[in-house]
Amino acid sequence: MQKNKQWNVKGAMRLAGTFHFLHSCASGCLLPFLTLYFRHLGLTATMTGIIMASRHMLALVWRPISSVLARQHDKRRAVVVGSLFSSASVVLILLLFPSEGLKAESGRCNASQLNANVAEDGGEFTTLENLPQFNATVYSVYNTTVVTEQSNDDDTAEYTPTPLISNSTRSVRKVRSLQEEHPHSEFLGSLKVMDAQHQMFFLVLIVTGFWEFMAVPLEWTADDGLYEYLDFVDATDRHRSAKIWKQLGAAFGNGGVGILVTGLYCLTGTTAEFYSYAILMILTVPAAALLPLYLRKRERRTSGGFKALQLVHGNSQALLCAVTVVLTGMASSVVSDFLLWQMQDHNATETHMGISLALAHFSQVGFVPLAGRLARFLKYHGWLLVLAVIALSLQCLYYSFLWGPWTVIPAQLLAGISTGAMWWSVESQCEDIATPGTEKTMFRVFELLSLELGAGFGSLMAGFVVQKFGLSVLFQGTALILALWSIALALLKWKIPRQRRINYSRLLAADMTEMSESDSDQEKDWLETAMDDSKQKNKWTMDKPSK
Template structure:
């Protein structure tokens, strides 16, 4: 009996097995995210949404994540519902996102050069002067469409039953039948506008199709993000507490490398699938791939090692982390840099694929280029230590990251063909990769016992999501008014100016050293002085200096 209990206990605290299972979980989950999230804004363009509308939707997504992700993580821990939240988040997000496939495209720009033979409108407009009159005389709710082809009016009345067929009626534009048809349609529009005031959601029905699509997509994306946001932090918290109980928190960093690798695989797989099946399925493969990976992740989520403490943990870690950042000038510079890079990164992720599509790029070009960026980020830690040693201080990697991102944005504005983006994507290791490596090192510099993970979460949550929300919002308006080249070039200039400012401030502001262990033994963490001189001169160093002086005096005397 005792042997059996010992075997169960050793199986329960199998750290290596827990790390393997968690790595598989994050790999599959990141594969699913890589299949869909980078291509969302491209799908919004397919639906007919403008750049401003797309920016508002993505900004709402980031701001919802900023608020809901930490709150949901705390609630899941407090009520001991982490596994329920993880599994529920996987399944609900996988199903909710499919609602977007129910929306018809409201776009007016067809993708030329792809599957032309399958477009039925080609025969109808071949060699004709085609003008759509729907926006001028037809209400958006009407099932009647009027076209003008070679001075001939085409009236197409679509039946209520989508399975039935209909035949377009051709009449001469100068005939009485045409005048009667136009008069009838105008009267129909007036009647429908009057009835809208008494109907539910009448204000939404009164909008044109594009604005209707915008609000519907905004609602669905908000619901989807509400379901998906708690997933990653809740799983990470459970694993960290599990490793903390067995004193193996140093292994927690080994899981992070699987996230960019999984995202890269998802980018590549969906790029190949969509390009191969585009003429048959369009872009639905992105959504179904995401759903499939989320469902495949459920079995690993059900077996995740989630240790729940018997006693309540203090919930003031976030406030302590904020105080540590506020008291350290180098950490404040790091936080400001994360906000600015979040603005730039969100603008790039939202509209880079639009720019590539304008240069005749297909999903396979986009998927491979995105995968290269994530692989470059995953490989940066292999040589980050040597690079930081060469620069004499890891904080200079932060300056390097801003410079690299500025060069990337400038390069994006001069794309000339789909494959020309590859050099800029390889540079992502020196931009995004160097940024987060430097952030992690800065957190280690200022962290007190028990706040290391909270500090990293603070940078990932508040500055990054806040900057991403502002970036998406501003990028949508700038692109709508000035174009994508001006957008990327403007971001590049802002980052270049900040890199110079950041280098000057880092040169001027002295770096605060880590708190000595002897000081931690004799003082409470809340009583630590902010002064660098107090941190350098503790009782142990003073005693050692006195001892050295005494020995020197003895030698001189002899």
């Protein structure tokens, strides 16, 4: 019997691989370098952390909601294509903001081509907060009125020059007069007296939030449609291969844009990252238009998110896994947000950064064929989670002692164990406790806990720590927290008994040689008994002589 040509699974997976490769390549061109661009704009570490945290918190809420809405209204393809177009156009608005930071690139190109002034020390990246003249101006704008009205002491002249006093005083008085005439313009008036750095911060925060709102629905919507399509044709085992294309696309995006930006830096600066992202997102549209998506016309099942949360809450091992993914998500956001800052402070260019990020993705791809063997060697996938936390702790500790552009590579090679082992253990944990049909939803719960909730808190706290103590202290503190938790996690996993939900299909597929004869006789179910009886009856009929 010939196969039905309508369900071309191999062709569907080729299209899905192309889509995920192009989309991940586009994301890899920009997302890892985004905080570096915020530093170039003159934003502080605290401001950068707040912006990144807002992105994660918005995704935490909007990602599941948008996925459910697209599924209920059968608008998955429209959502995917619309998200590609809108995110590619909205992100270019960030290029309209002028750079307020000072970036000294010794030997790279003339500073006049970058539209930036070169610092006198000639070696480090300096933001507005480190400039005494800028701080004096900001101080005068906010405090001149108080000084001139409440104190006439001559000592104040040492801190605020008299031209600054007169100009700022007139501006503040003008704003106050406008507020008295128009009481509803008080908020706009406060924005007028706000310094340029905070104005930039609020504008970037608004644009970044709008961009995230447009880009968030894409990944889950496309992934859900593909998974249900494969489920309909009974080929869900091939869904795992899409993750490999995501890793490869991100690796090529990181390395390719890093080399491109370094080569064109004197002509385009960092704008090549944004244009590469926009172009690749547009190139992904044809693959999205042909992507096989299963559309449900009649079924309206509710989401199993609450049921998955109940299953996690009712299992001690799953709770340990949930706490671990939150902590590792916080640590991963620390690395993704501020590792490039650390590399830049040690004279690394975008080429060094892009290649090092690409090696981390290749390391995760290389860990996939080794994960099963390692899990069998450890005799329990939960110990992979402990190993992942230890590896991530060593990575963060190593990042705090960088001394050159290429010295980051050994730590990046550990990404296969830290990130790859963690998600392998999470998938195995989901299989242990999930009921039939909730495995994918269960994994999504852990994804949100790590990539959004944990990452949001991590970005927020990391910004304040960098602002007050510096980058080295940030990575050392993160390494210490992970090391302590790895010890606690190992002890708790050793004490808490492992609970597994009995799965009938897994029981039938189990190797019968691992069970004793008495156990196999006791656990023989009605199906096996009926098959044995049928065989014996057929044999008796064949052996019976015909009349």
